[in-house]
Amino acid sequence: MDVGYYALLSQVFGVHVAANHCMITGQTARVNDVSANVHKADDRTDRDNFRSLHAKTFSTPDLFEFQPHHGDEV
Numbered sequence: 001m002d003v004g005y006y007a008l009l010s011q012v013f014g015v016h017v018a019a020n021h022c023m024i025t026g027q028t029a030r031v032n033d034v035s036a037n038v039h040k041a042d043d044r045t046d047r048d049n050f051r052s053l054h055a056k057t058f059s060t061p062d063l064f065e066f067q068p069h070h071g072d073e074v
Helices: 002-040 043-053
Strands: none
Touching: none
């Protein structure tokens, strides 16, 4: 009975170690991806691309025609 218990305990610890190894490997891969993207970033190009995609937001407002209300003068 002791042999079966220790074999089961060994398998449980093996699964635990394998799961932790997979977790660490995944985190390392994500850290490397983020690091590569940070080093690849170009401030000026990214800013220009963002402004071109959202040109309406960063443009000056259109002029509007003043419409007097209750006797306001132009």
